[in-house]
Amino acid sequence: MLAAMPPTPPVAEPRPGASGRDRDGASAGGRDGAAGPGRDRGDACPGALRLHRADDGALARVRLPGGLLTAAQALVLADAAEQLGDGRLELTSRGNVQLRGLAEDAGAELGARLRAAGLLPSETHERVRNVIASPLSGLDGLGHADVRSWARELDALLCASPLAAGLAGLFLFVLDDGRGDVAALDADVTLIATPGGGALLRLGRAATARRIAPGSVPTAALAAAEEFLTAVRAAGVKAWFVREAAELLDPGAEPLPAFAGGAPESGPFDGGLVAGTGFGTVSAAQWRTLAEAAAASAGELRITPWRSVVLPGATAVRELAAAGLRLTPGSPWELATACTGAPGCAKSLADVRADAARALGTAGVPGLPVHWSGCERRCGHPAGEWVDVLATGPGAYRVTARRTSGPTTTMQDLTTEQMAQAVAEARRTK
Structure with a gap:
């Protein structure tokens, strides 16, 4: 668990160039440290419907709140990658999935497939569904809460909020179950589970947090995002991220724990398997192997912000290794x-x-x-x-x-x- 002590400050990120890039890895507006020129034009972050033109074709980013995906949904993405794209899928640092090499007119067909699979619950909010959750939550006995339920509830709240549609496509929510694995990921709104079902809510890079009572945790996360939007509009500030307008918000007074960080190691663990990838890129065939392993166990895949895949309850080590996925801890490819x-x-x-x-x-x-x-x-x-x-x-x-x-x-x-x-x-x- 996390120890109560001040967090170490995150490294300042380099300011992107004119075209910008984001932390997910595809061309878009960057997460730079100050509100500056370009905030008036809106961010160019790609989505499932707004495709980005790259040198190797169009790119689509499919948001997966909490990194959660069913085996059936994973197969839909494999088919789309083969039939509409270049046959590969990319895992991102937000636990999302990207398809590359798409034709410029592939958006309508891709959107139809995603809607049918339940991967596009809101066309107006699809780019703001950026939610990272502790990937081993509820599987290994660590943490104070199974934050998957928080991720699903927050996603539904986001999609139902007209105001939340105004969030930038890079605005990030992080849900840490108390073990400290994702709390250090420099989110706009971070929730850290506490014993008894409550949480600490951190805004941007604040050194303190707000204490949230049990039963209102996802609601508090949405309220914080809406508070940010309301505050910057009232002040006439052009800002995409909480850290750009931190002085407009009350950070709370609760001391924060230290953020230990740490990706789960590749390989088997008591609650399933973690499959590592090469730079987050997998072929459609490898993706199908992952989906089949998930279907034979808990029926679920969890994409981690370290570009690996957690398969709850799975035991298919031989099949996944034969497909070229990494199942051995301690490899130089880790992180x-x-x-x-x-x-x-x-x-x-x-x-x-x-x-x-x-x-x-x-x-x-x-x-x-x-x-x-x-x-x-x-x-x-x-x-x-x-x-x-x-x-x-x-x-x-x-x-x-x-x-x-x-x-x-x-x-x-x-x-x-x-x-x-x-x-x-x-x-x-x-």
Whole structure:
């Protein structure tokens, strides 16, 4: 559980370029640290209906509040990826799923499939359903609440609120069951379960929280988001995120626990399996294997913000491993992510996924999260402490160990071989 002590402040994120990128990893408005030019034009965050044009075709993002998905819904996404896209699915840092390589006119057909599967409950609110929940909640005996019920209730409340439709497509809710695994993910509204069914509600990066009574937790989360929208409109402020208007809101006076963080390790655990992926990309065939394993057990998949998949009750280790999914803990691929890179993104200076895969082959045991970026926008990078691997040209990299406290360390002008060694050393230094 979380210990009562002040949280460590999160690392400031780099300001995106003119086109912007978001933490989910697809082109959109960025989560920069200050309200500045461009807030008047609205955010360009992609959705299931608003497709984004990328170099490899159109991209659609399907929101999955809490990362929750039934086996039948997963099969619908596999079919859509094969029949409408490039045959792959991408897991994002918000526990959502993206389809790439879509034709520009594929939106109507994709929307129809998603509606029929129950994956598009509100066309007016589909981009604001950004909810991360503790992925092992209710499975391993840890935590103070099974936050899946909070995720479902909050989703319904969001879709029923006319005011909530005005949230930016990157506004984020996080539901932590009390173990501290997702509380450090730099959300706009964070709920941390407390013993007895209540919660602490943190607004943006506030150092304190509001105490929420049992029975009103999801309602309080929606009320906080609506309070933010009302406050910025009354003040005439252009802001997408709570941290941009924190002075307009009452953060509460409750002390916050420390945010331990931590992704579940790949492999079996007492309540099921965690399947790891390569940079969050899976083929439609691999996705079907995951769906079949879910159908043979609890019928549910949970997409984690670390781009892995939790299968409650599943035991299909052999089948998933044969499909190329990672079922062994301690792999260098744990907590390793990368942006799309070249050739899928025109702004990328390198094929970062190919270079990252070679580096991970010699990177030793995992430690700090590591993220490879093809340009200064650093699409999809993690929160907290991480190793920042930035392409500065073809075959050239800069490696920085980003810290929430103490100095950062940077190594510049590295070849791909030198980069691999620098990454291995930086990940070991916690």
